[in-house]
Amino acid sequence: MRSSKAAASPPSPSRPYGGQSKLEREHARRERLLVAGLELFGTEGYASAPIERLCGLSGVTARHFYELFPTREALLKAVYDEVVTAVHASVVEALSKGPDDPMDRIAHTLDAFVHAYLDDPRRARIAFLEVIGVSAELERHRRSVIHAFAFVIRAQAEALAEDGRVESGDMTLPAIALTGAVNELLVEWMTRGARRPMRELIDVLVGLFRSVIEGSNPSRKAPVKTKARSRKTK
Amino acid sequence: MRSSKAAASPPSPSRPYGGQSKLEREHARRERLLVAGLELFGTEGYASAPIERLCGLSGVTARHFYELFPTREALLKAVYDEVVTAVHASVVEALSKGPDDPMDRIAHTLDAFVHAYLDDPRRARIAFLEVIGVSAELERHRRSVIHAFAFVIRAQAEALAEDGRVESGDMTLPAIALTGAVNELLVEWMTRGARRPMRELIDVLVGLFRSVIEGSNPSRKAPVKTKARSRKTK
């Protein structure tokens, strides 16, 4: 509560250094940490990348690390966001610039999606393996990312439904399921060392999307016949 | 190198204790640890369950822990295996005892699968969240589990294909994709707190399986038209 001068921290002057302003230096360090995070998290895994190693690889002091990120997990999240943002941008761009025929556009977009992840497998590893089960908060965040991608899928499906080309219905859950299907296939591809042509993977994905979006012959209305499980769902 | 007596460790006689033989006691402790692991890993997560807590909850001494499991990860793997084995057994049984109609049987099996996981959400959390990205070895193991479930799916699809009821083709990758789709939906269901009837989830899954297995109208042969990505896949 004491007034006068020198009570609180003096407003630091923030001089330039190395030809860069304070913000530029911070940004540069942050970038180097993100690069190091992509490398270590994406190759050796989040668990085996302590702050010390991240700093060693990036040339950033531990002291400065904590000025940029409160925790190691915050860096992981930042790297994850960078990856996901880039992929999402690829997808949106592919959707807008793709062929006019809806199904062709979906194929084109899937191609972009797969390449966005697998051209740098570190991205796929981080997004599909390393960010999972780290913390409750990161898990919530990951979920919102999945929802974002599912939203894109659902929008395409609904666009097709409006044309009357396919059966309609709430595509929220199917879209999420498709997201999981795609992710799982990418992980499979990764762990196999990608020894088969990527075209094959993409073709499978396209077939998958076509099947789900168009829906198979809607003759029967999916009657689930369970044997004797009584379950008052309401 | 000295011979005679008392050189090496004497072959311990292994007396009973508490009315139980040595093997029985070890088994009992192991069981308690598995229960504690299911509880802690499945509710608070693997990351926040140190050995001390596992021992406290299970009533097993840390000393004894190391006689049963070399590492904490080994316990996680054991718990995971227990969960997966139980679910897999449910699936196999549902398949064998389900309705005769193939599609109905698949629906019946999906119902069993979903209940096997979600009736005890700790199982789902461990299998889909906590075992991921822990170590390279556990990741390999998890992959083999996914392949096991995908194998079941593929077998069903091929059985249907033999009848000529659906289009054939290599279902290996689609089966893996379906596995990922199912898992993702279960996680979605979990994190939503399961506020909607589970029937809805199962119906979506059944529709998904029908679409993928039957394949949508195979009029077009999935021609992927990418714009200008030249990529020598061979």
Place this chain on the structure above:
DNA sequence: CACATTCGACAAGTTTAATTGTTACATTGT
């Protein structure tokens, strides 16, 4: 040039958990 700021490098303190060792008590078979 004098001086304050920023830097990288390093060290010290702290925390957390893994892992092993010790001790006193309980149970069993003789």
Place this chain on the structure above:
DNA sequence: ACAATGTAACAATTAAACTTGTCGAATGTG
């Protein structure tokens, strides 16, 4: 009852990583 064995509880050691603090050197400002 007693000697051997098993047990739980606890202490001690070790290891790894987090986090904060200090130092001289480098850099910019006036």
